[in-house]
Amino acid sequence: MSAESIEPPSAIRPAASPLSHHPSTESLAAYALGDCSPGTALLIVQHIALCPKCAGAVQSMGASAPAAWVAPAGDDWRTLCPGVEISPVRDVSGLGELVVQIRADPGARLPGSMARRMDELVILAGGFTHQGHAASVGDLWAPGLDQQRELVANKEAGFYGLFTTSDEAWDDELNA
Ligand SMILES: [Zn+2]
Numbered sequence: 001m002s003a004e005s006i007e008p009p010s011a012i013r014p015a016a017s018p019l020s021h022h023p024s025t026e027s028l029a030a031y032a033l034g035d036c037s038p039g040t041a042l043l044i045v046q047h048i049a050l051c052p053k054c055a056g057a058v059q060s061m062g063a064s065a066p067a068a069w070v071a072p073a074g075d076d077w078r079t080l081c082p083g084v085e086i087s088p089v090r091d092v093s094g095l096g097e098l099v100v101q102i103r104a105d106p107g108a109r110l111p112g113s114m115a116r117r118m119d120e121l122v123i124l125a126g127g128f129t130h131q132g133h134a135a136s137v138g139d140l141w142a143p144g145l146d147q148q149r150e151l152v153a154n155k156e157a158g159f160y161g162l163f164t165t166s167d168e169a170w171d172d173e174l175n176a
Contacts, residue, residue: 019051021139023120028054032061037094039164043122043140046162050138077101078174083108083153088174089162098170103160104128104153116147117170118163126159128152 023031023044030036031044048055077085083105093099102121104110110128120142127136128151135141136154153159 019047019053019136019138020133021135021141022051022054023047023140025057028057029061032058032063037097037164039093039097039099040120042089042092042099043120043162043164046122046124047138047140077103080114080173081108081110083158084110086170086174093164096166098165098174100163100165100170100174101160102163104151104158106153106158107155108153108158110151110153112148112150115143115151117165117167118143119165121161121163123159123161125161126157127154128159129154 027036027040027044031041036044044054048058075087077087080086080102085103087101089099089101104126115130120140122140123135123137125137127134127139129135130141130151131149
């Protein structure tokens with residue numbers, strides 16, 4: 001990683017424009033009921049802290065406002081591919097689930113084969129483009145099973161985010 005590697009933000013900043021990637025209504029309802037996994041709940045909290053639309057939706061379902069966001073601890077970073085590093089977030093995930101921090105240098109490319117192995121990714125700094133679509137701070141992005149194309153990190157800012165996964169192969173990579 002270069003000297004200007006992107007770092008986890010010390011505080012979240014509101015998105016500059018309306019977000020384009022939101023949790024599904026089903027996911028928000030499960031969150032409001034306390035019926036989703038701890039890792040998924042963590043990502044949804046990050047999203048609704050930045051998304052008035054989804055915050056209003058969960059409040060209308062009777063859920064209280066989420067706690068203030070705290071940067072995950074841990075500096076156990078390892079290289080995933082050139083310009084991209086990952087670090088596990090300990091003690092926040094449920095059974096069979098991993099929560100992982102990811103950071104990418106400006107312009108770094110994450111192959112589709114790796115992006116496909118994430119369940120959901122929330123962007124907390126910078127952004128990326130994917131098949132011509134931009135995703136930026138606050139967006140909660142799910143790759144889908146047909147994910148083939150690479151993610152390209154923002155050319156000025158790179159990106160930092162959190163993803164959840166149930167793919168046990170990440171466990172091998174994070175504990176190697
Ligand atoms: Zn939203």
